[in-house]
Amino acid sequence: MLDIKRIRNDFEDVKERLQTRGVKGEELNELKDLDEKRRELIQESEKLKKYRNDVSSQIAEKKRNKEDATDVIAEMKKVGEDIKAIDSELEQLKEQIDNIAAGLPNLPHPSLPVGEDEASNVLVRKWGEPVTFDFEPQPHWDLGTDLGILDFERGAKVARSRFLYYKGLGARLERALYNFMLDMHTTEHGYEEIIPPYLANDEALYGTGQFPKFKEDVFQIKNHPLTLIPTAEVPLTNYHQKEILEEKDLPKYYTALSPSFRSEAGSAGRDTRGLIRLHQFNKVEMVKFSKPENSYDELEKMTNNAEAILQTLELPYRVVLLSTGDTGFAAAKTYDLEVWIPAQNTYREISSCSNTEDFQARRAMIRYRKESDGKIEYVHTLNGSGLAVGRTVAAIMENYQQADGSIKIPEALVPYMGGVTEIR
RNA sequence: GGAGAAUUGUCCGAGUGGCUUAAGGAGCACGCUUGGAAAGCGUGUAUACGGUUUUCCGUAUCGAGGGUUCGAAUCCCUCAUUCUCCUCCA
Known part of the structure; x- marks a missing residue:
């Protein structure tokens, strides 16, 4: 959610910047008109309420003195009706305003390349060299099916397409990977480990920005107001929903x-x-709550934390800064990490690290009290994958495949695999 | 799933329709007092929105949302959460 006061005060600037993200100017003009109308009505309503409060205490006084107050009560009845009428109009206005405001994406950070889509993304850095094979590298689904460690057919039979069974050392590899990732983040990068709910309510999904605009992207539970989380960002960020944190x-x-x-x-x-x-995949997520002045340093650090996983696994990757048009709804700035996938001869997204600034904090009401003056401000929230586990399995299988269709286990993972050095 | 009780500010806690601008206490901050501390005394101690512009003023907020009323922390309805008992369960 953007600050309505900011939209009001820097109208042209906000409009220009949001247009680089595909927001229509008319939408903002309408918002501005509705906001002005709303403020007028608020004043009217509050004036009447003040009047009612004053007269009500006079009525109380009269009643105590056993005086008659019939006339004033009749008048107040009318005033009460007027207030009700204005307030219901206000409520409608508020709804219209929220409908527009809740659908506006975050303001892009000035450092973003301006562009409509991923074609305008900027390469920030590359790490590692794609392996060259002296044989034709196979896609991971063929390797996995042949080795009997991935079973897509049965996944489709029991759930539907885009679901799978991991089996044997395939399941073990997935488990080894997320244990390795969690260990690295908790022991080396300073993160606290959480096991969150995997279902969340509408308020939580609104808080992180999935709702109301992206309902079609999630699975909702029939007969319950709950949604399967599309990312742990939802329960992690909403962990501090409606809280005031201490600066220290x-x-x-x-x-x-x-x-x-x-x-x-x-x-x-x-x-x-x-x-x-897939419709269901494991992901190790990182979420940070930061003071505004540090949030961009924290974004760099978080991106490095995700990179450290890839580096330790010795998987070649590149870091890309997303353009204004490609950046997600809630984010002000996003780095994607893309890992090399040999069989596709290309880099594929395996992590996305974003600073949402106060966009989610506003929606989820996450604030902090400053030590210097005791004032309350919105925190900045950041989120990043560290990493998408399924895609990491795919990357390992493809990058570490051998001519006979077996897969070598990256050195850092061997202890997590109980000493297994290859899958064959 | 069934029955009952509860939810008030940072915390404890009073409050069954208007002298409540939420009593009282604790905590915290500042000041007075003191050689220093404690005690004591005094002052202050929320958030959001709107207006004003650095000072105020107004409105709203007593778990949430509705309703009754000239007026609701207080009465009514719905919901959420917590606790106790029963039932079920990993």
């Missing part, structure tokens, strides 16, 4: 492993095979 406790770092459930509406036909695009 900031920054706070949390990490959690959770499944992520996504309906993938609108991506029919894309990445239909393999571990890249």
Whole structure:
């Protein structure tokens, strides 16, 4: 949620910057008009309420003195009706305003490349060299099926397409990976480990920005007002929903492993095979609550934390700064980490690290008390994958495959695999 | 799932329709007092929105949302959460 006062005061600037994210100017003009109308009505309503409060205490006084107050009571009845009429109009206005405001994306950080889509993204850095194979590298779904460690057919039979069974050392590899990631974040990067709820209510999903605009992307539970989380960002960020934190406790770092459930509406036909695009996948998520002045340093650090995982696994990757048009709804600035996928001969997204500034904090009411003057301000919230586990399994399988279809286990993972050095 | 009780400010806690601008206490901050501390005394101690512009003023907020009333912390309805008992369960 953007600050309505900021929209009011820096109208042209906000409008210009939001237009780089695909927001229509007329929408903002309408918002501005509604806001002005609302403020006028607030004044009217409050004036009447003041009057009613004053007269009501006079009535009380009269009653105590056993005087007659019939006339004034009759008048107040009328005033009460007027207030009710204005307030219901106000409520409608508020709803219209919220409908627009809740659908506005975050303001892009000035450092973002301006552009409509991923074509305008900027390469920040590259790490590692893609392996060269002296044989034709196979896609991970063929490797996994042949080795009997991934079973997509049965996943489709029991759930539907885009679900799978991991089996044997495949399941072990997935488990090894997320344990490795959690250990690294908790022992080396300073995150506190959390196991959150995997279902969340509408308020939580509103808080992080999935609702109301992106309802079609999630799975909702029939007959219950609950939604399967599309990312642990939802329960982690909303952990401090409606709280006032102490400045001395900031920054706070949390990490959690959770499944992520996504309906993938609108991506029919894309990445239909393999571990890249599933309705359910495990992800280790990182979330930070930061003071505003430090949040961009924290974003760099968080991105480095995700990179450290890839580096330790010795997987080649690159870091990309997303353009205004490609940046997600809640984010002010996002770095994507893309890992090398040999069989596709390209880099694929494996992590996304974002600073939402106070966008989510406003929606979820997450604030902190400053030590210097005791004033209360919104915190900045950050989130990043560290990493998407399924896609990491895919990357390892493809990058570490051998000519005979077996898969070598990255050195850092061997202890987590109980000493297993390859899957064959 | 059934029955009952509860939810008031940072905390404890009073409050069954108007002298409540939420009593009283604790805590915290500042000041007085003191050689220093404690005690004592005094003052202050929320959030949001709107107006004003650095000072105030107004409105709203007693778990949430509705309703009754000239007027609601207080009466009515719905919901949430917590506790106790029963039932079930990993």
